[in-house]
Amino acid sequence: MKLKELISDITIIRMEGNADIEIADITTDSRTVKQGDLFIAVRGTQTDSHIYINDVVQKGAHAIICEQIPEVRQEDVTYIMVENSGADVGRVATAFYGQPSKRLKLVGVTGTNGKTTIATLLYKLFKRLGYHCGLCSTVCNYIDDEEIPATQTTPDPITLNRLLGEMADRGCQYAFMEVSSHSVHQQRISGLRFAGAIFTNLTRDHLDYHKTFENYRDAKKAFFDGLDAEAFALVNADDRNGMFMVQNCKAHVKTYSRTKMADFHARILEMDFHGMFLHINGTDVHIPLVGSFNVSNALAIYGAAVLLGEDVQDILTAMSVLQPVSGRFETLPSPKGYIAIVDYAHTPDALINVLSTIHSVLGDKGRIITVCGCGGNRDKGKRPQMAHEAVINSNQVILTSDNPRNERPEDIIQDMLTGITLEEEGKVIAITDRQQAIKTACTMAQKGDVVLIAGKGHETYQEIQGVKYHFDDKEVLVRLFRQEEEVLSR
Secondary structure: OEHHHHOOOOOOOEEEOOOOOEOOOEEOOHHHOOOOOEEEOOEOOOOEHHHHHHHHHHOOOOEEEEOOOOOOOOOOOEEEEOOOHHHHHHHHHHHHOOOHHHOOEEEEEEOOOOHHHHHHHHHHHHHHOOOOEEEEOOOEEEEOOEEEEOOOOOOOHHHHHHHHHHHHHOOOOEEEEEOOHHHHHOOOOOOOOOOEEEEOOOOOOOHHHHOOHHHHHHHHHHHHHOOOOOOEEEEEOOOOOHHHHOOOOOOEEEEEEOOOOOOEEEEEEEEEOOEEEEEEOOEEEEEOOOOHHHHHHHHHHHHHHHHOOOOHHHHHHHHOOOOOOOOOOEEEEOOOOOEEEEEOOOOHHHHHHHHHHHHHHHOOOOOEEEEEOOOOOOOOOHHHHHHHHHHHOOOEEEEOOOOOEOOOHHHHHHHHHOOOOHHHHHHEEEOOOHHHHHHHHHHHOOOOOEEEEEOOOOOOEEEEOOEEEEOOHHHHHHHHHHHHHHHHHO
């Protein structure tokens, strides 16, 4: 592709060289530069890749986009100076991969909780409705039925546009993706056109990066600020930040709610650990999801499908057979008669939602035993909050290791314990080894009880001192259940 085509949508301050040259590939990683590439130098949080410009020129880069043109230049290399190269990566990438977000309908989901569930179930719903679809999520990416492992909630702009481009090339009509606050702030979604955007909710998270809740909130809002007039913005009216998100939004604004008047509304008729009967916009439907938070998720899915032009009855029929997302309130019945629930809840609010749902179904017919921890090298302020919410909403709590990363698990647990009063200490056990913590919880459980394993959900690893080790909460439970079965059969 010609360089002039790649840079047609960016504001150029100064250019040295020829824009009529062919570009083989684009990259922001100096290590991957090959002959004929365009290298975009970005000032990142860890390093400033402007220092590698001379290196990539030696490797054969034909063009450089940067915020400062070097004094010493190669004659056959084109240098393009811009104000913010990081913001331009997405615009260049979307041009290089053929404007993929204009060749399919792209719907983004943002918020603290519910992003993965909504994006994944929308993908499954539209597949069931007969469409070719793509998915970009925390758990996994999909191009139709082909699974592509995910490493970030929202990939870097080049990876993202390459993925969307492949979706479009292979005939996908829709793509559903999670949009993280990091991706908005770092402008990874720059240049993409969204057919619609969904806001779920906003609670404390990622303050290690954003520093303040206001910064975190404003990053989410910027996503809606960037929508065009042809798009829709679907927001959760039950969240106090819902309408704030769309204050400056040019898109068509619609709302969903469990508690107030809205464009899309629902209430629970019946609920157990296998699903719910809901009354959605005047129609009753059974869905295999559990909990009031999943009512909100269901409404977001229903509302988005309606706004994308699908028939209401077709939507509800498809929703009635949608299975829960892996690691999101995933129930596993024990041979001993208790239920284990694996959930990704890793914020105080998410933990409250899961535990309140368990209470509403369980009533006073059994105990709740909760296993949870907190991630290392992340927002330390939520650690005592997580422990506090676990203790006041459970009969027994086992604090354990999550993904400690570069911290000692014992130190993280100690931070969590500061949220527990002396009177509550009798309900709490600290077991650093996560497998042992899960085993202890299951040993304590009796028929009718619920064991909640919170924090990791779909994740199949533990990150310890920079190394990822295989670890899957569900695998641990399956092994324990097998042992229980053997004991009961003797």
